[in-house]
Amino acid sequence: MVKSILLLLMVLLSCSLFAQKEEVYFNPGLLRASATIAPGRMLENKAGSIYLDGFLEYMVDNKYSLRGDIYQFIDARYATNSIRPNYMNRLFFGTSRYFGKGNWQSYIGLQTGITFTYIDNQTVALKSLNFSPSYSFKIGTTFYVWKYFHFFADVSYINSNLRALRNGPVRMDEIFFSAGLGFQFNTKKK
Numbered sequence: 001m002v003k004s005i006l007l008l009l010m011v012l013l014s015c016s017l018f019a020q021k022e023e024v025y026f027n028p029g030l031l032r033a034s035a036t037i038a039p040g041r042m043l044e045n046k047a048g049s050i051y052l053d054g055f056l057e058y059m060v061d062n063k064y065s066l067r068g069d070i071y072q073f074i075d076a077r078y079a080t081n082s083i084r085p086n087y088m089n090r091l092f093f094g095t096s097r098y099f100g101k102g103n104w105q106s107y108i109g110l111q112t113g114i115t116f117t118y119i120d121n122q123t124v125a126l127k128s129l130n131f132s133p134s135y136s137f138k139i140g141t142t143f144y145v146w147k148y149f150h151f152f153a154d155v156s157y158i159n160s161n162l163r164a165l166r167n168g169p170v171r172m173d174e175i176f177f178s179a180g181l182g183f184q185f186n187t188k189k190k
Contacts (some may be wrong), residue, residue: 024102025144029188030059032150036180042076043139043173045083053178057096058187065096067109069136071158071176083162087118087129090158103144107154111136112118115160116173132172134160140178147186153179156168 038053052074057067073088096110117130140154156176161169 001182004048022102023147025147025150025184025186026059026062026103026105027186027188028059029186030184032057032182032184034152034180034182036178038071038176038178038185040174040176043175045076045078047076047078049174050074051176053077053176063098065098066093067111068093069111069156083119085117085119087116087133089116090114090134090160092134094136096138104141105144106141109136109138111138117162117172119162130163132139132160132163134158142182144184149182150182150184151180153177154180
């Protein structure tokens with residue numbers, strides 16, 4: 001995974017270095033979205049997880065955006081006998097602060113949200129859908145290649161607790177990595 005991240009960053013950097021007369025696609029009013037497979041690491045369960053990650057983001061101005069993310073749990077590989085969710089969906093909404101010049105932008109973001117979890121195991125939990133407040137901290141980078149698409153890579157830390165357990169709440173913190181191709185269009189005319 002580290003080699004893939006480095007390769008992606010090198011490709012993005014080379015695109016920005018060899019650009020001749022660069023048109024800037026990163027402007028206020030930009031609406032961008034993407035969906036990708038996001039590998040993650042459950043910190044308490046010591047499990048490698050896989051999610052389907054999607055986001056929708058609107059650039060309010062050149063520095064701030066409003067962003068919504070959704071993470072749909074697909075599967076996990078558990079290292080120990082720990083809590084194993086049958087279903088988990090995480091929804092977030094928040095803001096991001098951008099830093100950068102031209103089409104190469106880096107960002108940090110903070111989001112609040114909710115985690116929906118269902119565990120079908122009578123020895124560990126009650127059979128019910130669990131709603132837990134959550135928050136997310138995100139850091140990433142984006143390179144806008146053309147007026148309709150961009151490449152991005154980001155890392156997210158998500159904090160949440162699983163409740164409704166017989167032995168009390170359990171932390172369900174995770175770290176995710178997302179990267180890929182995103183699409184955008186500008187909602188404002190220059």
